[in-house]
Amino acid sequence: MPGRGLTALRVAITAFFALDGFLFAGWVVRIPDIKHQTHASTGALGLALLGVSAGAVLTMTLTGRLCRRFGSHPVTVVCMVVLALSVALPPLTRSAPALGAVLLLFGAGYGGVNVAFNSAAVDLVAASGRPIMPSFHAAFSLGGMAGAGLGGLAAEDLSPARHLLGLTVIGLLVTAVAGRTLLRCEPPAPPERAPARTATADGKARRGLVVVFGLVAMCTAYGEGAMADWGALHLQQDLAASAGTAAAGYACFALAMTIGRLTGTALLARLGRSRTVIAGGTVAAAGMLLGALAPSVWAALTGFAITGLGLANLFPVAVDQAGALAGSSGVALASTLGYGGMLLGPPAIGFMADWFSLPAALTSVAALAAVATVLGVVTRHGFTDTASPGRRSG
Template structure:
């Protein structure tokens, strides 16, 4: 029996912490047609309306309110469940950054172990990029079929196992092959956990996506710091094996939470299909307009990731070569940029709640453009460091917002598209800066980071009227309002307060 409150649902949770269902009262904004039984009908009296259970008051309930409402009771939408999901996802974002940074700090030792030249190492490292890009394009489909939560756990296991492989190689060819596996796991977990985060953001109805990316940044800083501390005392094989054990242990603790609860915004029919291994044929392909909008937000992600990659590889060299900074201060340049980006993401939810997505994108792009102009053209080291910090604050929330918008429009496939374009920008940045530095100078080349940040701001403003979710066709719904498709015998919802 579905509980009632005064003969109608007033937008409050029912069924032991289930999802709040908005009815035809003043608590809901929508004034669609609804199914309402006579006030004399008792709850659950199917006989009074031909077995359709019309005693419940539900707006836009299709052929029967139970078909739409009962699945909501089984979704993990209580505050406790959503909090556990948010915590588990935050752990996986942090683990991703921690493991990847731990691998990066051992690249010099792996280079020495394999005897690779600089060019050979560069080719081997392309294995990470190739594996990530290929897997990103496939993970969106896998998330639609099996669910983003199981895919996140599976990719975390593969990433934890794969990180130990590079230290076991003794040739450039072998290194490149195992980095394909590592890159595939890295690309898979990024798409899967971002898809899960998009669903959770929709369920929480709060723009918390930046907090997940802040966990990634924090994990990266911790992984790099600890890696630097143990580099002198541990061999690459021992260090990466410790990372494997750590990753598997964290996955064993946080993984069951994701496996226990399905994605909050996934209909239960899709969850059942995923759990049985059946393909969800009812998830239609996004229409052309939706795909174009996803590509637009992917370009925004590309513009910002370009700056991250460029500063990671060229920021320290600019400070040391062009401004005469000490090696220690030059190395601190990227650390300051990363710290500012982490701080910006930690405050990103508050910023989004106050400014909204469009203003956050525009303000972030403009701030990053000004900061990078200062960082690249400043005459002194300290002004350049200030510019790096301002750039980090500006870029902090652009990528998370772009991925979230793409995911809201097209689900896991949207996340995959935006992530792939963003990752492409991160790969494009360093070589592009190198070529431009040869043709002009490094300071001039770094101004392209400012230019692309400004482009991201302009695109973000131009896309301000983009819908927050998929078109009705993309959801498999009728374009007409619920009132237009409701049976004629339904009463219209009164517009006045009850």
């Protein structure tokens, strides 16, 4: 594919990453309103949120096969349409069981589109020969920041039904524009991978490392899911923040993540992948302890921002390293574990909040960030701190 075609494809895939973050953040900042509307307890809300997890995990197990059969580009478009339509459904529910049912569909769209556009991005990264994966994840974070910021403004004046219906319209319009490029373009053929590393490594040890990288992705994505679903409620319920200020909590987190990912290539070149994971996990653990246990809104917001900076590049590095070891199957395993952590974490926090308290439950994010740090230390010699096989640095 010529350079111009790769550029157009990169823009289209970036738009889908950004839209995904935008729609997801638009939903999560209205969770406190939906909780009030459905008269759900914290535990019942956590159980309803399990619908997102269940729908996503079930779809993720099928999306890889669909991508192999029909191609990642059409699957991305179809799943994004499902996601855009389903985001308008939660305000129509009046009970926790009904909310959980519609979130099954929302989770199916979310899980499917994440696997599909990550597959499309992996093909493009390999074909371009440049480590541009952090830029796609930066677009997701930027979309999340925009969605949370708009949600904070909308929370003061618009009902959840009108706000989320507006997100559906925006989602369908962006999908129509960016989807045309995806549907016109075949996935680019990646160059041959250099076999040096994989040829000399023991197969079981290599698979074990892929699982470890997947666990790093899971630990860090758990924090993203927790911040998305519970950060606003923590600020509003435990620190008496207004609805607009509570929505700003996820915006601070998303902005910090965006900055971290936009500077991720330079950071990786300076520190290398293993030290980036170790340092990032340490920073995120400290930031989340502050965000969860701080006695004031502004200190908590600072903690959320520090957490975002720490977690920013851990997921992209984990997926990249899994792919360097085992190709597309490694990427699929790490992505599934990672998004599983993002989607299963929030319901777990809901149950822990019922047993203990929401601030105490949020410290589990810090604990898992510390686990990611330990995994980075233990497997530091398994990281490729130069360009991935088959790719040139730059």
